[in-house]
Amino acid sequence: ILNVEQSPQSLHVQEGDSTNFTCSFPSSNFYALHWYRWETAKSPEALFVMTLNGDEKKKGRISATLNTKEGYSYLYIKGSQPEDSATYLCASGFGNEKLTFGTGTRLTIIP
Amino acid sequence: ETGVTQTPRHLVMGMTNKKSLKCEQHLGHNAMYWYKQSAKKPLELMFVYSLEERVENNSVPSRFSPECPNSSHLFLHLHTLQPEDSALYLCASSQDGGTGTGELFFGEGSRLTVL
Numbered sequence: 001i002l003n004v005e006q007s008p009q010s011l012h013v014q015e016g017d018s019t020n021f022t023c024s025f026p027s028s029n030f031y032a033l034h035w036y037r038w039e040t041a042k043s044p045e046a047l048f049v050m051t052l053n054g055d056e057k058k059k060g061r062i063s064a065t066l067n068t069k070e071g072y073s074y075l076y077i078k079g080s081q082p083e084d085s086a087t088y089l090c091a092s093g094f095g096n097e098k099l100t101f102g103t104g105t106r107l108t109i110i111p
Numbered sequence: 112e113t114g115v116t117q118t119p120r121h122l123v124m125g126m127t128n129k130k131s132l133k134c135e136q137h138l139g140h141n142a143m144y145w146y147k148q149s150a151k152k153p154l155e156l157m158f159v160y161s162l163e164e165r166v167e168n169n170s171v172p173s174r175f176s177p178e179c180p181n182s183s184h185l186f187l188h189l190h191t192l193q194p195e196d197s198a199l200y201l202c203a204s205s206q207d208g209g210t211g212t213g214e215l216f217f218g219e220g221s222r223l224t225v226l
Binding site: 031043045051089093100102 | 115153159167169209211212213215220
């Protein structure tokens with residue numbers, strides 16, 4: 001079974017600091033990488049969908065990069081705010097498999 | 112109306128009961144999904160429908176029975192469930208025909224407890 005791994009599992013960051021976390025996925029037959037933010041008691045919300053090696057996407061203070069050859073993606077948050085507290089999920093598509101999700105990184109911003 | 116709505120939000124049922132979860136999307140999307148979220152596990156895909164046709168059944172036990180009467184509605188019929196089926200069931204939709212190249216729009220989930 002090919003897995004999507006996210007690290008760290010959880011993270012506490014001081015308000016105002018920047019942070020990043022990782023999603024690792026099988027690099028063979030890759031076709032898509034998704035990032036979602038999931039706040040408690042809400043529905044997961046898409047941040048980015050990336051398909052090309054070297055792709056970089058940005059939405060406000062959040063950005064993501066993609067390396068399909070080595071099988072990883074980074075999510076960066078600049079100047080963390082309390083509203084950034086959430087679980088960040090990545091999902092990767094490879095081969096004939098539908099999207100496979102990781103277990104997420106739980107981010108807590110400390111005021 | 113929010114994009115993807117799920118009912119009920121909470122459901123408690125006995126192992127001999129029959130119940131259904133409902134999902135409705137108001138986004139005009141062409142694919143709908145059921146995912147299962149168990150504690151400390153990643154989201155698990157259960158079923159995918161593209162244009163009302165089931166394109167994926169991810170080895171889900173037959174006690175879970177999906178139904179997609181049209182592109183806006185998706186049901187998950189439940190019968191003779193086990194306590195280990197207790198989980199959060201998430202519905203999602205997308206405009207990529209279920210290929211995984213487009214973003215998923217999720218509902219808020221139905222929290223199921225099987226006694």
